[in-house]
Amino acid sequence: MAAAAAAPLLPSFHQRFAHANGAPGALGSVTRRSFRPKERFLILLVFGTFALVCFGAFFYLPEYSGAGPAHRVYGKVLESVQKAGPDLLMPAAALENPGLVRHDGGPEASARHLDPHSAGDRAKLLAKMKEDAEMERLKNPKVLERPEMAVARPGVGSSAGPAGLRPSPAFPEGASPAPAHGGGAPRRVVTVPPRECEDSCPRTTGGEDPDPLVRQKRDKVKEMMRHAWDNYVRYAWGRNELRPVSRRAHSGSIFGNAALGATIVDGLDTLFMMGMMDDFTQGRNWVEDHLDVANMSIDVSVFETNIRFVGGLLTCYSLTGDVMFRDKAEHIAEKLLPAFQTPTGIPNALINLKTGFSKNYAWASGGSSILSEFGTLHLEFSYLSDVTGNHIYREKIDEIRRVLRSTAKPRGLYPNYLNPKTGKWGQQHISMGALGDSFYEYLLKAWIQSNQDDQEAREMFDEALSNMFIHMLKVSPGGLTYFADMKFESVEHKMDHLACFSGGLLALAAKTQKNEMTDQYRKAAAGITNTCHESYDRSAVKLGPEVFRFTESLEAKALRVSEKYYILRPEVIESYFVLWRTTHDQKYRDWAWEAVQAIEKHCRVPGGYTGLKNVYQDHPVKDDVQQSFFLAETLKYLYLIFSDDSFFSLDDWVLNTEAHPLPIKDRNPYYRGAEVRGDN
Numbered sequence: 001m002a003a004a005a006a007a008p009l010l011p012s013f014h015q016r017f018a019h020a021n022g023a024p025g026a027l028g029s030v031t032r033r034s035f036r037p038k039e040r041f042l043i044l045l046v047f048g049t050f051a052l053v054c055f056g057a058f059f060y061l062p063e064y065s066g067a068g069p070a071h072r073v074y075g076k077v078l079e080s081v082q083k084a085g086p087d088l089l090m091p092a093a094a095l096e097n098p099g100l101v102r103h104d105g106g107p108e109a110s111a112r113h114l115d116p117h118s119a120g121d122r123a124k125l126l127a128k129m130k131e132d133a134e135m136e137r138l139k140n141p142k143v144l145e146r147p148e149m150a151v152a153r154p155g156v157g158s159s160a161g162p163a164g165l166r167p168s169p170a171f172p173e174g175a176s177p178a179p180a181h182g183g184g185a186p187r188r189v190v191t192v193p194p195r196e197c198e199d200s201c202p203r204t205t206g207g208e209d210p211d212p213l214v215r216q217k218r219d220k221v222k223e224m225m226r227h228a229w230d231n232y233v234r235y236a237w238g239r240n241e242l243r244p245v246s247r248r249a250h251s252g253s254i255f256g257n258a259a260l261g262a263t264i265v266d267g268l269d270t271l272f273m274m275g276m277m278d279d280f281t282q283g284r285n286w287v288e289d290h291l292d293v294a295n296m297s298i299d300v301s302v303f304e305t306n307i308r309f310v311g312g313l314l315t316c317y318s319l320t321g322d323v324m325f326r327d328k329a330e331h332i333a334e335k336l337l338p339a340f341q342t343p344t345g346i347p348n349a350l351i352n353l354k355t356g357f358s359k360n361y362a363w364a365s366g367g368s369s370i371l372s373e374f375g376t377l378h379l380e381f382s383y384l385s386d387v388t389g390n391h392i393y394r395e396k397i398d399e400i401r402r403v404l405r406s407t408a409k410p411r412g413l414y415p416n417y418l419n420p421k422t423g424k425w426g427q428q429h430i431s432m433g434a435l436g437d438s439f440y441e442y443l444l445k446a447w448i449q450s451n452q453d454d455q456e457a458r459e460m461f462d463e464a465l466s467n468m469f470i471h472m473l474k475v476s477p478g479g480l481t482y483f484a485d486m487k488f489e490s491v492e493h494k495m496d497h498l499a500c501f502s503g504g505l506l507a508l509a510a511k512t513q514k515n516e517m518t519d520q521y522r523k524a525a526a527g528i529t530n531t532c533h534e535s536y537d538r539s540a541v542k543l544g545p546e547v548f549r550f551t552e553s554l555e556a557k558a559l560r561v562s563e564k565y566y567i568l569r570p571e572v573i574e575s576y577f578v579l580w581r582t583t584h585d586q587k588y589r590d591w592a593w594e595a596v597q598a599i600e601k602h603c604r605v606p607g608g609y610t611g612l613k614n615v616y617q618d619h620p621v622k623d624d625v626q627q628s629f630f631l632a633e634t635l636k637y638l639y640l641i642f643s644d645d646s647f648f649s650l651d652d653w654v655l656n657t658e659a660h661p662l663p664i665k666d667r668n669p670y671y672r673g674a675e676v677r678g679d680n
Contacts, residue, residue: 207647
């Protein structure tokens with residue numbers, strides 16, 4: 001019984017060997033028992049642990065990270081995970097800002113080529129994730145430092161350049177060369193030299209004021225630019241604008257979701273002006289690699305695209321001679337040309353960059369074109385014709401000029417709407433502010449840009465302003481001078497923040513020519529600039545509203561909720577700048593510094609600069625938008641106010657309506673004109 005009972009305890013394989021051929025074998029005397037469940041589990045655990053260690057070594061040990069089978073397997077796994085969801089490997093902020101992430105020390109990676117596991121980047125990525133998580137837990141997060149990876153590409157900033165490259169005198173050594181993608185040979189920047197000027201070249205670098213206190217204020221403005229730019233680079237690189245409070249890209253800008261880099265293009269010349277050449281080169285390389293509107297099926301404003309993109313790129317071309325900027329500007333301008341295909345040659349307001357289909361805003365007086373839009377093309381298009389040798393751009397603006405000259409004007413004034421099909425004026429609304437403003441600006445500045453050769457433009461300007469002085473220039477009971485709006489026979493006693501540029505415009509008109517209007521221009525310039533300062537001074541935050549009115553009970557203050565916001569606009573500071581340069585009255589620098597302090601106190605946030613929703617509240621709600629024109633205009637004008645007069649002198653440069661300085665023809669050697677060629 002004991003033997004029979006023990007038999008089933010032997011393992012089956014033991015029984016097979018023990019009783020082979022019916023006789024006991026060599027193993028016949030062995031009496032082993034089978035593994036118990038706990039023993040089986042322990043053995044499996046040991047083997048599982050060993051397999052896990054081998055698997056981990058196969059994928060993660062440094063010696064397996066190079067070429068070979070392990071690397072190929074790893075690559076396939078990484079590719080699969082990336083396709084499944086990039087957010088598993090990279091935080092959303094980094095994916096939206098490919099310019100911040102690099103690999104192998106090379107140029108900025110595009111979103112589809114991110115490699116967060118490259119050597120050295122992993123630690124930085126983890127550190128950033130930890131920092132961001134900590135900041136979210138804090139009620140008052142610290143101001144972000146400039147990201148290490150937002151600097152210029154390796155090699156930029158040194159005096160050594162690629163062999164054979166001769167930088168333009170206006171393009172400092174080290175700023176032009178940049179390595180090609182993948183860390184290969186450096187790029188070769190092709191430049192057009194300026195006309196020989198020896199010691200008479202206009203001053204585009206330096207420009208410090210002799211007064212050390214003024215230099216400190218100038219340095220403060222430069223620090224503001226650093227803060228605005230670095231946060232854009234960190235959180236919205238390649239996108240149009242930044243939301244500085246929520247620290248992400250702003251998709252509600254005038255260019256929508258299209259990644260056109262509006263802040264990059266708008267801010268480039270400000271970076272150059274402030275000597276921030278590493279950042280300038282970083283932006284320049286983004287423009288070369290990524291700014292391409294050829295296949296963008298979006299409707300854009302002809303006006304905004306011209307003043308920001310065409311104007312900004314042409315300024316960079318004039319400053320550096322880099323033909324990439326010129327060619328990009330021409331490519332964009334070519335995409336705008338179909339908008340001019342109307343019965344009158346007056347362009348439509350909107351154009352689809354891919355299809356070329358153009359149209360006007362439905363709300364604009366029965367589909368009319370807008371005076372301030374089709375009237376604000378002359379500076380950029382005439383200069384583009386001169387630097388490319390293609391006269392088609394000048395022909396387009398000359399046709400606009402011809403239509404305006406031949407069309408009868410009510411009381412000698414220009415209404416804000418003109419039908420491009422019939423050539424007739426729309427609603428009889430006339431304004432120095434929204435819908436009209438920059439048309440008058442470009443009449444004067446076209447004359448200045450031509451080195452005073454375009455007499456027709458100056459005559460149109462003087463004629464228009466003399467009639468506006470008669471019908472629209474008013475003085476309040478409190479002695480404040482302002483331009484009112486007109487609607488048919490009715491006068492509306494309000495003034496837009498946009499119209500505050502007119503103080504500087506009139507001062508520029510008085511400076512550039514002596515005629516029967518000169519004294520009136522000078523007096524009105526001072527009065528309007530003072531009124532606009534009052535609109536700032538009478539608010540709680542010392543920044544002015546979008547619209548201010550004049551009634552029996554109040555002056556230079558907004559009445560409606562929809563008029564009380566401030567969106568970092570430059571027009572008041574623009575007038576401070578021109579009045580300072582033309583009069584040297586200290587109050588204009590003092591007022592500019594007041595604006596700096598107000599912006600710093602109320603608009604600065606850890607993620608950049610934001611607009612305000614109500615300037616009459618001590619602690620207004622923030623609108624969470626850092627407008628691209630804040631970098632292009634507001635900060636630029638502030639920097640120029642605290643610079644020496646020889647720095648971007650008004651005798652050599654004319655600033656377009658987005659504050660992009662363009663050289664004056666036959667006077668400024670940076671004009672870099674080309675021989676005229678026929679139609680392409």
